[in-house]
Amino acid sequence: MTSPDPVNVLIASPLEPEHVQRIAAVDPRVRVLHDPALIPASQYVADHKGRHPVLDADGEARWRAMLAQAEVAFDFDWFEPAKLPQNAPNLKWVQGTSSGIGQFVTKTDLGTSDIVFTTASGVHEIPLAEFALTGILHFIKEVPLLTATKARHHWQRYTTRQLAGKRVMVVGLGHVGKRTVGSLTALGVDTVAIGRDGRSYDLPEAGTLASVADMDALLPTVDAIVLCMPLTDETNGMITRERIGLLPEGAILVNIARGGVIDEPAMLEALQSGRLGGAALDVFATEPLPADSPFWELDNVIVSPHSASTVDAENGLITDIFVDNLRRYLDGAELAHVYERTAGY
Numbered sequence: 001m002t003s004p005d006p007v008n009v010l011i012a013s014p015l016e017p018e019h020v021q022r023i024a025a026v027d028p029r030v031r032v033l034h035d036p037a038l039i040p041a042s043q044y045v046a047d048h049k050g051r052h053p054v055l056d057a058d059g060e061a062r063w064r065a066m067l068a069q070a071e072v073a074f075d076f077d078w079f080e081p082a083k084l085p086q087n088a089p090n091l092k093w094v095q096g097t098s099s100g101i102g103q104f105v106t107k108t109d110l111g112t113s114d115i116v117f118t119t120a121s122g123v124h125e126i127p128l129a130e131f132a133l134t135g136i137l138h139f140i141k142e143v144p145l146l147t148a149t150k151a152r153h154h155w156q157r158y159t160t161r162q163l164a165g166k167r168v169m170v171v172g173l174g175h176v177g178k179r180t181v182g183s184l185t186a187l188g189v190d191t192v193a194i195g196r197d198g199r200s201y202d203l204p205e206a207g208t209l210a211s212v213a214d215m216d217a218l219l220p221t222v223d224a225i226v227l228c229m230p231l232t233d234e235t236n237g238m239i240t241r242e243r244i245g246l247l248p249e250g251a252i253l254v255n256i257a258r259g260g261v262i263d264e265p266a267m268l269e270a271l272q273s274g275r276l277g278g279a280a281l282d283v284f285a286t287e288p289l290p291a292d293s294p295f296w297e298l299d300n301v302i303v304s305p306h307s308a309s310t311v312d313a314e315n316g317l318i319t320d321i322f323v324d325n326l327r328r329y330l331d332g333a334e335l336a337h338v339y340e341r342t343a344g345y
Contacts, residue, residue, distance in 0.1 A: 006031040007330065008090075010070035012077055013097060014042040014050050019319040023074070026326050033066045040078055046314035048075060048097040055079075067091075072329065074322055082108040084115070091115055093329060095322045099124055099175070099309075100230055100258065102344040117339040118325055123317045124309035125179040128256045128282075131308035132180050132226045133187075135254040135280020137163060144278075144299050164188030169222040171215070171238075172229030172257060173201045174345070180226055181207065192218050212238070219246035224254065231258035232344035241266035250277035256308055259285035271298055282308040 007027075011020055011034040024032045038059055040050025055063060063079060067088040075097050077084050081104075084091065093116045098104075101119055105111045138144075142160050149156060166189055170181050173195040181191050182204055191207035194215055203209060210218060219225070225247065229235045239262035247253075253276055255262060264285045270276040272294070280302040281295065287306055295301050325335050339345070 004029065008033055008069045008071050009326070010034075010066055010073040010088075011075075012039060012073050013048045013075035014040060015074065015319070016315060019315055022319055022323055023326065026323055027330050029330060030326065033070060035062065035066070038063045038066070044310075045312045046310050049078070052078060072326065076104070076108075076110075082110070084108070084110060085113040093118070093335065095318075095325060096120060096339070097318050100345065101339055103231060103258070105339065105341075106344075111341045116335065118321075118335050118337045119339055119345075120318045120321060121337045122175045123314060123321065125175040127311045128176045128228070128309050129179040129183045131280065131282060131304065132228075132254045132256055133183055135278075135302055136168065136224050136226075136252055138280065138302060139252045139278035139300070140166070148299075166190070166223040167192060167221060169194060169215075169218060169225045171225065171227050172235075173199075173203070174228065174230070176256065177226075177228035178203060180228060192222060194218075216243065216246060219243055220248060222247070222251065224252035226254040227257040227261055229257050229261060230345035231260050235261050237261070237263060239263065239267075244270050244276070247276065249275055252277050253279040254281075255279070256282050259283045259287070268294060271300055274300070276300070278302075280304070282306055 007029050008031050009023060011032065020032060020034050024030055038053065038055065040052050042050050053059070064087060067077060069090065070088050071090050071092055073088070073091060073094045076094055077087065080087060096117060096119045099119050099121045101117060105117065140161050140163050164187055168184050168189050169192040170177050170184070171194040173193055177193070178201065181193050184191050185204040185206045193201065193203055193207060193209050194212060195201050195209065197211045197213060201209060227239065229238070237260065241263045244263065244266050253267065267276070267279065271279055278300040282304040283306055289295060289303060295303055321337065328335050
């Protein structure tokens, strides 16, 4: 669009004042709609869900009025997300704050609307790749053993393993998967990168590029597996009980995808029996993870509360994407990181 008319941009989730000001400064046509009292309050840095406010009649009326005016939104409506098309009839585009918005769009049935959604794809690739490395190294370098011997004040020299020379499978080759492959390769790891059938990928020369069809044959050859794929109809339940069983005894599993990509009961059994050497899990089938979940009690499991991607620089990086996209929108250019409804990411 190239209209001189004002473009109302709604800030729908917590965002620091300096980033709000950056958005307002993009173009004189931008009119920011932002009232921190009407949106969730952050409970930690880069918290996009926050603690929902309790709106009185006046507050609800003001929030509905802002929604009705909005042409563009930074994040989805927290108040009645499924009714976004009705409550925001002028809304044309929403910039999400997550790289994986497919489940949310499906759950709220927003995929049937004409609103364009863009994701924060690429923002989380470094912290998630770092978490994957942390999880693998935690078990390769026997951190649970060191923790236990320290607690007993016991000094006993021992032999550990090295990551270099190990073979790690990375499933999913979006931004996160490619960054994870690159980080592992830089440390001398033999990577097996699993991408979609028929797709080409720009990956480090070392290692092996394979497809999902090759996975079963390759699983017995790896020392660890990192799950990075989006949750779609294709990937839902992809890591079955049978595929978990194909992993060598003592293998390490890292899940930075979604809980639904793996048979969780089968993974739990393999961890409890010791057949899987360890798991670093940022996601679970049920979140928050129930207090009585057996995962909490396992020494060979790292439980992360779906926070591996969240770093203190996140809001600035998402604002970078939004500011770039807002300029594109104002110029009538194609938006970056557009959510593809058919693919689910």
